[in-house]
Amino acid sequence: MISFCDHSEGIVELTLTQLRMFIAVAEAGSLRAAARRLSIAQSGVTQQLRKLETNVGGPLFERDVRGVRLTPIGERLRVRADLIIGECEKTEAEMRQLRGELVGSVSLGLAAEATMRLFPALLASFRERCPRIDVHLTSATSRVLTSWVREGSLDFALASIATDADLHDMETTRLFDADVAVMARRGHPLAGARTLAELRDAEWVSTRHKTQRSNRLAAMFEQAGLPPPRIAATTEAVFDTLHCIAASDYLALEPASLADHAFFRDHIVVAPVAERAAGAPVCLLRRAGVPLTPAAQELATMAVSFARMLPAAKHATPRTV
Structure with a gap:
């Protein structure tokens, strides 16, 4: 059982069973589907959800003909519930591993x-x-x-x-x-550029948001006394960036060793730009x-x-x- 203090109502108590059922309903999209997944009666799921909603002080789901969807309270609880259940599963696995059972994840x-x-x-x-x-x-x-x-x-x-x-x-x-370098598609008209000034009008794909202080591309342009680079798009994965520049005229500043990756070495080259970005x-x-x-x-x-x-x-x- 998990307890926390609500200053207006006293102690609020949640159980792991309630949280697991709540997550099951959120994932399945309906009480009936969640009950089948958990191999219990639908009435049991309904009862536990009602207790949970009473404990947290508000509805967790909105119901319609298509099933259920999370309310704002439910969305916030889902984040916490995932973390709580995740930590419990880690703890269970850790105890088994400490007993010599090499299982888990x-x-x-x-x-x-x-x-x-x-x-x-x-x-x-x-x-x-x-x-x-x-x-x-x-x-x-x-x-x-x-x-x-x-x-x-x-x-x-x-x-x-x-x-x-x-x-x-x-x-x-x-x-x-990690060393970084300017990368372009093979055959790019600017792939032979030797100074950053030659790339001032180019457009870039970056794996960091252009307003971040830690953006090495923006810092390299600033140190060269140039206007900020023109960011066409940002991504959350370097390989997405490389796929993009391999098929376009966009440029990127990424770890130099990736230009030798088997997927990209026939499509991407390192431009011989004299200015170097700070490594990390x-x-x-x-x-x-x-x-x-x-x-x-x-x-x-x-x-x-x-x-x-x-x-x-x-x-x-x-x-x-």
Whole structure:
């Protein structure tokens, strides 16, 4: 049972059973479908939801002929319920792992360069050691990965860290340094540009919002005394960016090693621009003061070991256009 204080009404008590039924209804879209999923009578689901709505002080669902949808109160509770149930499941798995049962799952966030340089060999080795542990991989920008680690939806992440990133509540372990470069499609009329000034009228696709202080592209233009770059679109995944520039005249500033990725090396080249953007270290991020499960700790320890064996990243070398 979970209790919290409502200063006007006293103590509000929620049970895990109520939260699990609430999530099931939200996912299934109807009480009947949720009852089938949970293998219980629909009346049992209805009863628990009524108790839950009484406890939280308002309706959680709006009902119509198509089923149910969350109210504003329900939407807020859904976020909290997912976190609570997720932490309970992690705790159950952790207790089993501490008893020597190597079962459960690890949720790992990866920035693009960590995916390419580290993850395939790391996963193969981890699966040999822990074949019954499921590994769930999430790719996104480092900013997004950091927020997901902070809220607990990821056990840890391998992400590039900007110099002004707020990591006061994180533990970080430096893995390797990432070099970035200007990238263009092969045959792009500006792919041979040697100065940033030649690219002042180009349009860019960026994996960071153009108003972020940590946007390395904007900082590079500012340091060169140029107007801000023209951002055509932003994405939440580097590989989305690379797909976009490979088929258009947009440019991007991304980890240099990705130009050699098997999916892109025949379509993308590194422009020989003299100005260089500041690199960023790729680090292992985890919540400070929150222990990892034994399985997650094993994978994190292996990630650090594998990173130490990586060859140093080479500076971006322009390739023939």
